[in-house]
Amino acid sequence: MAVCPGPADHRLLGPPCSPRAHVFLPLLFFLWTLLSCGLRGAAQGPGEWTPWGSWSRCSSSCGRGVSVRSRRCVRLPGEEPCWGDSHEYRLCQLLDCPLGTMPFRDLQCALYNGHPVLGTQNTYRWVPFHGAPNLCDLNCLAEGHAFYHSFGRVLDGTPCTPGAQGLCVAGRCLSAGCDGLLGSGTLEDRCGLCGGANDSCLFVQRVFRDAGAFAGYWNVTLIPAGARHIRVAQRSRNHLALVARDGRYVLNGDGALSPPGTYEAAGTRVTYTRGAGPEETLQAAGPTSQELLLQVLLREPNPGVHFEFWLPRESYGPFQARAQALGWPLRQPQPREVEPPRAETVVAPEASPARVASLAPDTCGPCPDSRGRAHRLLHYCGSDFVFQARVLGRHRQAQETRYEVRVLLIYKNRTPLRSREYVWAPGPCPCPPLAPRREYLLAARRLVSPDGTQDRLLLPHAGYARPWSPAEDSRVRLAARRCPA
The missing domain is CATH 2.60.120.830 (Jelly Rolls)
Incomplete structure (x- = not known):
């Protein structure tokens, strides 16, 4: 119950208590207690882990073994258990064991030599038995007899089978990832980076x-x-x-x-x-x-x-x-070097400007609508190349249209791109059409002929080709983060 100050305390604590305060203060305290308890009871989500502890000593004095560290879950009443593991195991590699050293599993079986088992006074000499289903049980064969006995789990750090890379941890056979953690499954990418995404x-x-x-x-x-x-x-x-x-x-x-x-x-x-x-x-x-x-x-x-x-x-x-x-181009030779100049070809911007012959618009019908976030995501994730390019020239060739472009910025490439490339579009009326002297964001695929004589960048019909702008740059970077792994 609240206590009102006496007369001598009025100067320090304010005006004297009114009779209402005797009722209001206990009510306020009761409401605060009720609200606090209600919030605790409605707590949702997992608890929080404490920081990882230090790594333990290696389970073996030579060869390969296991080191472990742990953490503790701290949670309030009503909260879910923490997500993740409370223990983490890593491989520790020490100097090779001397010749003649008894293997770890053999040593564990030998601990039961001369001790009665199976509810009788009979004693046996035990050696490892590797034909049982669970590799991480201590299955030992009685020498000179046709039976084996399981003494429970092997100790952590015991090889699953002789010569294998896997080690037993908490009754499970685990292999170390490239990060050294057992059971992590982390692999090196093609660049040799542990857990990388082939982007270096x-x-x-x-x-x-x-x-x-x-x-x-x-x-x-x-x-x-x-x-x-x-x-x-x-x-x-x-x-x-x-x-x-x-x-x-x-x-x-x-x-x-x-x-x-x-x-x-x-x-x-x-x-x-x-x-x-x-x-x-x-x-x-x-x-x-x-x-x-x-x-x-x-x-x-x-x-x-x-x-x-x-x-x-x-x-x-x-x-x-x-x-x-040395004369060994990385892509199959393309006709830029040997083809005579055509009237339709547009020269590079630094050369003297010339009138550009364009495809007659009246001979080509309208292109299908290819706008929208779903279309952008589909073509970005399914393409081999996404890059910003300036169109230098355009040429009709049989039933194809060939664009000569200068690559300005690369967002995605499965294989290397050169500073100047040809991009091919199917048909004499490609969709969407690209205008010379303009910059675009393009999503292209790599097309190699069955005999290996042609290696092209293909702009699919109704594909992704948008005029470049800072806003389009932001949209394509967002699409890159949403592609499925």
Whole structure:
């Protein structure tokens, strides 16, 4: 109950209490208590985790083991349990165990040697039994007898099976992700980044068909330092060859064939396969520590050498410059260099302006409506390339329209883009049409012909081609975050 101040306290606490205060103050306290209890009872959502504790010592004194750390869930009455795990396990790798050291599972079985089990006074010597269903139970076989017994779970850090990578944790067989955490499932992306999204490197892919008719070694491509996930394949009586930086052949040099197998080169292992048929392959995980030169030893006309690898973004520019200087373009040659100028072709903006011949509007019908967020999201997520480009020229060619564009800003690319590209649109009346000298946001797909002779950027009919603006830039960046993984 509230207590009113006496007369001596009026100067400090304000005017004297009226008789109403004796009723009002207890009522106010009761309402505050009721409201506070009601809010607590209506608490929703999960509780909150305390910070992670420190990692424990490794479960093993040598070889591989497990370290654990934990946290605690703090929640009010009515709140749900915290989301996530209260314990986290990571792999700890110590020095190899000395020769003759008893394996961890063997040691756990041996602890029961000479002790009565199964409700009798009989004693046995126990060794691990690996034929039981649960790999993380301590299943031990009685030596000299045809039965085994399960003594419960093995200790954390016990290998699931001899020689396997998985370790038993809390009765489950878990493997470590690239982050070292058991059961995380985190993998390296193609760039070698743990848990990455393949956005710190670029994909190089091509079919080499430029060799001449005479026999001998022909240069196919340079494989730069830092390349990962290298794959080369060809199907013919010709043979792949690989040359190290010092000029020595790694395989198939000096006209002599090397046996299939694994070879050490540039800091990685190269697996060379050649079967009874005409197919040959080279594969290497990388990353390469130095350049390698890929060649083909011609014995018959070259049907094509397929090669691909991933490069760090900072390595792509120097590689492209060297490859083009050596006459090995990264995309199949396009007709820009050999085609005579046409009246319809628009020159680059820095050249003298000329009157541009355009497609006659009266010969083309209206395009379907392609506006809206759903349309933008569909084409952004389903395309191979999204980029800002300035249209330099336009040309009708048979039943296609070819745009020459300058790439200004790249939002998405599955394979590298050059500063100038051709973008092809189906039909002489493409939808939507692109006007020369204007800038657009384009979503294009990569189209490679079955024989590998054409490698194009295709702008689908009724696809995504919007005049570029700051607002359109914001919309396309928002679409990038909403694509399904």
